[in-house]
Amino acid sequence: MTERQHRHLLVVGAQCKEMGTLARLEEAASTLHSVLTDPALGACAAHTGDHPSLLVSDALEPEDVRNAVRQAVCRARDDNAVLVVALLGHGFTAPQQADLYYMVAKSTTGSPGSAVHVGQVLTEAVDEPGIEGVIALMDTCHAAGAVPDARGIAGGVRAGRTRLSVLTAAAADQAARDMRLTFAVVDVLRKGITGAGPLVYADATLAEELRERIVGQVVGRFEYDNDPYAADGLWLARNARSAPGVGGGVVGPAGRQDLEEAVTSWRAATRLPARLTRSALDELYTFARDGGVADDADPVWHDRVTDVVATLLGCCELVTLLNTVFAEVLTSDLLGAARRLSGLPPEAEGAELPRDLVEYAALRAPKLGESPWKVPARFVAALALLTTGSEVDARLRDWAWKAGVVTEFNDALAELARKREQGELRLVVSLAGALTDWPEEVDAWLLGSGEQLPVHERFRCESADQRGVGRAIGTALNWARRRLPVPEQLVNVDVAAPAHLLASWQPEEDRVGFRRLGVNHTVVVRWSGRMDPMEEIAEMNDAARKALRDMSARPGVPVEWIGVSVLEDQRRLEQDLETGRYDTAVGLDHHPEALQDVLEQLLPYAPIVLWPRPDAHTGDPRLRGQVERHWQSLPAGFAEAYRNRWSAGHEDCRGCLGEVRTVWHDEPWLEFCRPFEQRVVAGLEEEL
Structure with a gap:
């Protein structure tokens, strides 16, 4: 060595x-x-x-x-x-x-x-x-x-x-x-x-x-x-300024494998040096391009050698560019986050970064007939988004232009920005164990961190009450933050709970650390019943998936508003629920006295349920108008509405979106619930 x-x-x-x-x-x-x-x-x-x-x-x-x-x-x-x-x-x-x-x-x-x-x-x-x-x-x-x-x-x-x-x-x-x-x-x-x-x-x-x-x-x-x-x-x-994980050679395992295969098939007697330097690649490229072909050499493999070496030289230039543009922030954690955001698999992270990531993206990821620089452009776009947000360094755009992937680079920037905005990175906290009152422990999953399966941890509550649950959620947040690379921030938090808690609890108002949970986090409330490992769960969630697709295909706001008379006619309501009448978003135009019972009845059928706070006026049309006006921003829009309600001048508000409560199940949440649908509960093994 x-x-x-x-x-x-x-x-x-x-x-x-x-x-x-x-x-x-x-x-x-x-x-x-x-x-x-x-x-x-x-x-x-x-x-x-x-x-x-x-x-x-x-x-x-x-x-x-x-x-x-x-x-x-x-x-x-x-x-x-x-x-x-x-x-x-x-x-x-x-x-x-x-x-x-x-x-x-x-x-x-x-x-x-x-x-x-x-x-x-x-x-x-x-x-x-x-x-x-x-x-x-x-x-x-x-x-x-x-x-x-x-x-x-x-x-x-x-x-x-x-x-x-x-x-x-x-x-x-x-x-x-x-x-x-x-x-x-x-x-x-x-x-x-x-x-x-x-x-x-x-x-x-x-x-x-x-x-x-x-x-x-x-x-x-x-x-x-x-x-x-x-x-x-x-x-x-x-080198006093060696980038994290960068090795001594400019060619990694993937590049060397492809190059050795091509060179051996082209000229069987040729052996690559133990360490492939940039100058060695330059010499091989010149030799192959400018007439280094023997009479008995296979011209197809000659072209393959030229293409592989040209790609590897391009990888060297791109790695140098990344180490220059991101010199102040480039770390293994950042490269890993960019790998996950760009969709490259874990095996792309070789022993030497970012060389192996770029090489994998150029040599292994492209589809047949695709430019070798399309996937690297996506990786570069991910790095740009994770470090600069909106401003992209002009040198990266110049690289995309020279590589002929300007459109692909811009498409990747737009798609990945949208992907991040959709909140794939989120913490799920479940209170499913609260059968009658508050739970003694909460479960937490970190989604969107790039792992094949969500990372899971269980946290004990100091006390089986609202205060103990709030402290456990704070502990879960700290656990999740420690697993995220800089500059990633955890914004989205899903809180899943049984109906008896959903009827009276506003989790975004719980104090976590120095502030309320909803001050710095977008909190979405879910029903933990869609995570129950029971036989009906798959049917229930499949029906919700179909309902959500149907809702997205319809124009307008797909909310079915129901009043006191509908809830009082239990027989008719049960029939309507069983026949699919309310397989959409259901809005209550009032706050029922027995809200827990109503939620337990509606939540297995309706993927989205909305209702006003207890002090809202029954049948207030302003609340329905607020939901319809802000529909496209929901459910995330509720987080901002609740923050506004906490500010001065909104304490006595009776007609704003912050007066509406909801339990919301969208397609990403239903995908999270899918493993629970397929859970197998094994019996005790027989003793031999």
Whole structure:
């Protein structure tokens, strides 16, 4: 594993009399050495004594530098380690040549022998048997000339089976000033790279970060990797800004499986590297796209390789974008919430987020013939909704445009916003155990959290009365909140109770913590009888589902209002109920004295029952008008009406929606009740 990789370091800072003193050389060398030997960053071993890992002087000879490199190579060889070498100072190239010579105290530009041939030193270092690889940082003028000839490496004793990464401060014909590369590297390693995973490599990602910081010089890089047996990637430092759960490679299990299948079917002898980097994907894409097809290769699988690699490159770009846009808030909990909201299954959450989520969405979720970016667009929309609400970052819209999924992205934003507004995330509290009075315990379920089954917990009441139930509901709310990721908030609360409690209890008015339950929650009252595990429950709920569908298909407000005369004619009422007359929403135009009996009679038939508070006027047409006026906002609209009733000026209100009570069963509630319909009550097993 990369955490066990042995690493050695040599930082050399040489002043040259002919070229003038570099004022910041010592500072740059010591700062770089400090970062690269920091266990949390570069994790290289520091050495002092005769052969130190930091060598800064104005009196160095060429042999001093070559000997220091040889000693560092030997340490790395004996430890089977990676060697990081940094040469800081002056450099020159000979006329008509591009090879870089590193200058020491008495070096002159007219005498290559008075300086150190960098390419030769690096070639010898990387060719040493036992060394795991070399990373070189060249902060000199003409630094690109430090890149050794690959043929020289391939012709060495290791036959090229080795690894080398080189970062250069300037082009071969260009000056480098003020130790800009060194200070930029230090800055990047200390701050980290968003979206780069837990490790920083001397790759295109790092080069891009450095180029953003360095003006007037062409930062370059060279990579040679021809060691198929290397156990670990050649990394420069640990990433100080690693996103939660992001792993070292840019390709996850799903992507690697698809790519290996396609590559093997295309060219059987081709083997993917153990760690798929972004540069490796770029090279494979170029190779496949620009003519890397053998005569005996299958063209169908050639196209498949190209498509898979293109998709994986797109996933890399999207992950980088997400880590940038959501850098301040991106957590495993947020990604999990976005996964659930967007509809991706739990198996999409691999060990490394968000890479595996994006990869699954692009490679596994799309239907046949569908754009690979349709489902990722939905996932991105979910992230946007969970973090910004209404404002969507312009960079996300730009990504959707480039991916060709603008319509899908906007559709997902609208649908998911609507889905959240419909309140799929809700807490259900049931008082079903209250057979005659108040219960001794309440049951709670958390719905819409993304789990296949609602999470359930039971809470004991401190006392079997209204106060004890209120405290138990407060405990259930705290339990539910702890299960939700930031920034999710629990707003919707369903309270299910028997008819004898529904007739006199207003649960939204119970104090929970510092406030009434209904102040910060939308409370909907349900009848617990639709959760009873009895034979008739399935028939009763199926009839309610049909009634709700019929009601939604009708124009107008589907409320059947009944008065005192209807309730007094019990025989006729029972007949009407049995024949389906009141299989809709039933409204009482008065508050019956025996409300409990009326509710017990109506609730098995009518999915929605409404009635006025006890002090409302019998037959008051204003209440019926309020229900009809606000029908499309119900039942959630009652929560706001009750809050308004509590405010100043509404204490004596007799004609507002807040004067109406209800027990409401909609289709989401009936779906919640479905498992109770199918419950199997097993008898005691016979003893054998």
